[in-house]
Amino acid sequence: MTAPRTEERPLTGKVALVAGATRGASRAVAVELGRAGAVVYVTGRSTRARRSEVGRPETIEETAERVEAAGGTAVAVAVDHLEPPRVEALVARIEAEQGRLDVLVNGLWGGDHLMSVADFGRKKMWEQDLEAGLRMLRLGMDSHLITSRYALPLLTRRPGGLVVEVTDGTAAYNARYRGHLYFDLAKYAPLRMAAGLGEELKDLGCTAVSFTPGYLRSEAMLDTYKKVTEETWRDALADDPHFCISESPTYSGRAVAALAADPDVARWNGQSLSSGQLARAYGFTDTDGTRPDAWGYIAALEAGEEPREEDYR
Structure with a gap:
């Protein structure tokens, strides 16, 4: 028997697939979707038995445990989303076990290790x-396309389905060249995918959007700043004062959970959305009670201004 939906658990009875939920924003999205009541399938390549090429220690099993700790239901499935038969089998499993799919979050990436800051510009x-660049495109573009190809026939069986294409940068920000052609292509593609899928899904009553976190305090980013933690992240401001506008992964999780619970989510169809934008629209906050607007801060900085943290939180 399915528990009734409540204001605190508005996604009860819904099923979500968060592809690439091993770490970062996508891990937090899985947790918050589960907290809101959805059954969440979390996928990725890094497990306790085997790490992916990224080489990070986070695993999909840990993500599933975090979903469960938040009161949700999670199913961890090891999947390389560049292998169509494995993605097809994943969707077949969701159909057999749940009979439906309501939310698809394409949070797949895993290409940071293929470049360095020194490469940009x-x-x-x-x-x-060349090999690293083409691999970056495979990880950031092909994986999204393959996953959508097999997941959308199940998601579109009912109106109200939501597809979230996760990227780095808003449409406005990514309209300018990012200084690294392969990275630029990989991060612009989800914007176009969301716009195109929005057109293809709208007559079926479903919605597609692209979504970007702001200055994300991911596990890897925290490690970069002399291994500060989520609790001590402000210590990193000594090295990077602009880190003041950073945000926790939970902020992204709350953003996507708010979208998934919105009965009028179709109003966003095809659009580029950010965590700060959605916080203003839906009224949620980051874990510290603020609403950081990293992309607004970055735009002001690049316009030659001296933005203050307090004006963008």
Whole structure:
């Protein structure tokens, strides 16, 4: 018997697939969808038995445990989303076990290890490693396309389905060149995917959006700043004062959970959305009670202004 929906658990009875839920924003999205009542399938390549090429210690089993700790229901499935037969089998399993799919979050990436900050704006495309660049495109574009190809027939069986294409940067920000051609293509593609899928889904009563976190305090980012923690993150401001506008992964999780619970989510169809934008629209906050608007802060900074943290929280 399915528990009734409540204001605190508005996604009860819904089923979500968070592809690439091993760490970062996508892990937090899985947790918050579960907290809101959805059954969440969490997928990725890193398990306790085997790490992916990224080499990070986080695993899909840990993500599932965090969903359960938040009061949700999670199913961890090891999947390489670049392998169509495995994605097809994953969707077949969801159909067999749940009979439906209501939310697809394409949070797949895993390409940071293929580039360095020094590459941005300093190396021409033809000076960069071709194999690494093409792998970046596979991880950031092909994986999304393959997952959507197999998941959307199940998601579109009922009106109200939601597809979230996770990227880095808003449509306005990514309209400018990001300084690294392969990265630029990989992060612009989800914006176009959301716009295109929005057109293809709207007559079926479903919605597609692209979504970007702001300056994300992911596990890898915290490690970069002399291994500060989520509790001590402000210590990193000594090295990077602009880290003041950073946000926790939970902020992204709350953003996507708010979208998934919105009966009028179709109003966002095809659009580029950010965590700060959705916080203003839905009224949620980050874990510290503030509403950071990283992309507004970044735009002001690049316009030559000296933005103050307090004006963008």
